Amino acid sequence: MTDIVTGAGGRALSRKGVETRRRLLEAAEQVFADLGYPDASIVKITEAAGVGQGTFYLYFASKQEIFAELVRDLNRRIRQTMKEASSRGTNRLESELLGFGAYFRFTEEHPGLYGIIRQAAFVSPEMFRFHYETMSRGYIEGLREAKARGETGDIDPEITAWALMAAGEMIGLRYILWGDGRMPERVVAEVARIVRGVLEAET
Amino acid sequence: MTDIVTGAGGRALSRKGVETRRRLLEAAEQVFADLGYPDASIVKITEAAGVGQGTFYLYFASKQEIFAELVRDLNRRIRQTMKEASSRGTNRLESELLGFGAYFRFTEEHPGLYGIIRQAAFVSPEMFRFHYETMSRGYIEGLREAKARGETGDIDPEITAWALMAAGEMIGLRYILWGDGRMPERVVAEVARIVRGVLEAET
DNA sequence: AAGAGACCTGAATCAGGTCTCATGTTTCTC
DNA sequence: GAGAAACATGAGACCTGATTCAGGTCTCTT
Numbered sequence: 001m002t003d004i005v006t007g008a009g010g011r012a013l014s015r016k017g018v019e020t021r022r023r024l025l026e027a028a029e030q031v032f033a034d035l036g037y038p039d040a041s042i043v044k045i046t047e048a049a050g051v052g053q054g055t056f057y058l059y060f061a062s063k064q065e066i067f068a069e070l071v072r073d074l075n076r077r078i079r080q081t082m083k084e085a086s087s088r089g090t091n092r093l094e095s096e097l098l099g100f101g102a103y104f105r106f107t108e109e110h111p112g113l114y115g116i117i118r119q120a121a122f123v124s125p126e127m128f129r130f131h132y133e134t135m136s137r138g139y140i141e142g143l144r145e146a147k148a149r150g151e152t153g154d155i156d157p158e159i160t161a162w163a164l165m166a167a168g169e170m171i172g173l174r175y176i177l178w179g180d181g182r183m184p185e186r187v188v189a190e191v192a193r194i195v196r197g198v199l200e201a202e203t
Numbered sequence: 204m205t206d207i208v209t210g211a212g213g214r215a216l217s218r219k220g221v222e223t224r225r226r227l228l229e230a231a232e233q234v235f236a237d238l239g240y241p242d243a244s245i246v247k248i249t250e251a252a253g254v255g256q257g258t259f260y261l262y263f264a265s266k267q268e269i270f271a272e273l274v275r276d277l278n279r280r281i282r283q284t285m286k287e288a289s290s291r292g293t294n295r296l297e298s299e300l301l302g303f304g305a306y307f308r309f310t311e312e313h314p315g316l317y318g319i320i321r322q323a324a325f326v327s328p329e330m331f332r333f334h335y336e337t338m339s340r341g342y343i344e345g346l347r348e349a350k351a352r353g354e355t356g357d358i359d360p361e362i363t364a365w366a367l368m369a370a371g372e373m374i375g376l377r378y379i380l381w382g383d384g385r386m387p388e389r390v391v392a393e394v395a396r397i398v399r400g401v402l403e404a405e406t
Numbered sequence: 407a408a409g410a411g412a413c414c415t416g417a418a419t420c421a422g423g424t425c426t427c428a429t430g431t432t433t434c435t436c
Numbered sequence: 437g438a439g440a441a442a443c444a445t446g447a448g449a450c451c452t453g454a455t456t457c458a459g460g461t462c463t464c465t466t
Contacts, residue, residue: 014412016463036325038241041453052415057455118324122239129381132373159374159393166373167366170335174365178332190362193406201400203392217442219433244423255445260425 007059021059023049025073028066033112037067037123064124071120071127074113075134081106083138092146096195099139100168104183107172114177136161146199153202160198167194210262224262226252228276231269236315240270240326267327274323274330277316278337284309286341295349299398302341303371307386310375317380339364349402356405363401370397 005018013021027049031040042063046053060066085102089095107114120128139161146152168191175187208221216224230252234243245266249256263269288305292298310317323331342364349355371394378390 011412014463017413020413038326042455043453053417053454054415054456055413058413063454115324118321121318121321121324123241132377155396156389156393159378159390160397162373162377163370163394163397166369169373170365170369171362174335175362186359187362189406190359191366193358193404194363194366194401197400197402197404198397199400201396201403203396214442217433220443223443245425246423256424257426257446258444261443266424 008057008061008065017059020049020051020055024051024056024059024066025070028070029074029113029116032067032070032116032119037063037119067120068124068127070116071124071131074110074116075131078103078106079134079138086138086142092142092149092151093196093199095142096164096199097192100191100195101188103168104172104176104188107176108182111177111181114172132165136165139165143199152199155199164195164198167191211260211264211268220262223252223254223258227254227259227262227269228273231273232277232316232319235270235273235319235322240266240322270323271327271330273319274327274334277313277319278334281306281309282337282341289341289345295345295352295354296399296402298345299367299402300395303394303398304391306371307375307379307391310379311385314380314384317375335368339368342368346402355402358402367398367401370394 005013005021007013007017007021024045028040028045031045031048035044040063042056043053045066046056056066060069082099082102086095086099089098117128117131120131136158140157143152143155143157143161147155147157171187171191172183176183208216208224210216210220210224227248230250231243231248234248234251238247243266245259246256248269249259259269263272285302285305289298289302292301320331320334323334325331339361343360346355346358346360346364350358350360374390374394375386379386
């Protein structure tokens with residue numbers, strides 16, 4: 001099933017329209033990451049995209065809407081990356097660690113995008129929540145299956161998933177964004193210890 | 204040493220000035236929590252505080268400044284609450300869990316304030332970082348001492364602290380703010396399991 | 407090559423915000 | 437109780453930025 005890309009008002013777009021929409025989204029990504037939502041403006045986005053101001057409204061109804069679209073897109077990309085990586089693991093711990101690795105690499109490559117998600121908290125609370133709920137869903141599934149296979153202790157998969165997701169995110173923030181942009185080896189090793197502790201500890 | 208409260212430009216305030224400044228801060232807390240930073244305005248804050256627009260500038264130089272002040276204040280209150288609670292523990296695990304409990308209670312009582320911190324990410328990156336660094340400092344100290352006393356496994360206190368702090372925050376978000384406003388007992392129990400696993404797992 | 411529609415434009419409009427300032431009020435001090 | 441200092445005010449000057457619109461241009465299709 002091919003996605004039909006639409007502009008504001010749901011009108012279908014031709015090849016050229018799709019391309020312009022993509023340019024606007026990329027420009028928005030840049031501008032929101034650099035300036036933050038409050039200081040980003042439609043003019044700056046259209047300038048960065050190289051189109052006229054009016055063109056913006058052919059594709060998005062408002063600043064809010066393009067922001068939400070951006071978060072959706074970013075969310076899809078992170079999850080895809082993590083899913084691919086963790087599917088290569090042979091047991092839950094390995095999968096979990098591969099997923100973390102992918103997340104850290106994504107953070108290294110897209111420090112700006114990482115920040116965009118954080119802004120969603122107040123720009124678009126629904127998208128903010130959507131992001132974390134979709135992110136946690138993958139974890140929860142994985143943990144449930146692992147538990148059924150006896151690979152973990154008697155854990156609560158849901159709560160555990162939220163805790164692990166948060167830890168990964170914060171450690172990315174602390175050691176990549178507030179560090180030198182690269183995740184140090186020792187941190188990866190300690191994360192492995194922490195994940196193992198969380199998965200194995202009995203009640 | 205008594206703090207001398209100052210207004211914009213560092214001028215000292217009389218009793219009445221201190222009171223007005225406090226009213227402005229409380230109003231700002233309300234407005235930022237309800238509307239979010241982008242939609243909050245000086246006018247709305249002064250209205251909520253019951254003072255004239257011009258009065259604002261007698262106390263704060265800008266919207267940014269009052270926001271930063273608010274985060275500082277909030278940060279101080281959370282840490283004080285957690286410190287008090289955890290000091291009643293007889294070992295690290297107990298202290299840790301008491302600290303989490305205090306954090307959850309704070310979140311229950313101040314759902315709006317919790318949100319304000321998240322907004323700081325872009326409004327005032329320095330204050331955002333300040334918040335997490337001061338929050339983690341307490342954890343790190345506690346874990347270092349516990350490790351020296353042999354109460355934990357061979358952990359890296361710093362990385363472990365950031366992971367635990369993040370987990371607590373996210374679980375508050377998920378089960379209090381996105382739940383029914385109260386932390387369920389089963390979640391508290393699972394958090395205890397998770398914290399224990401993190402503190403005890405060996406490399 | 408002509409008509410239809412999709413696409414594009416940026417000046418103009420409009421809503422709302424920040425911050426200043428001239429003026430008035432209160433409180434303190436002697 | 438008079439002068440000084442602090443405090444308070446809100447109209448309005450000045451911005452900034454979102455959004456509209458009337459008038460183009462491009463690109464398919466036949």
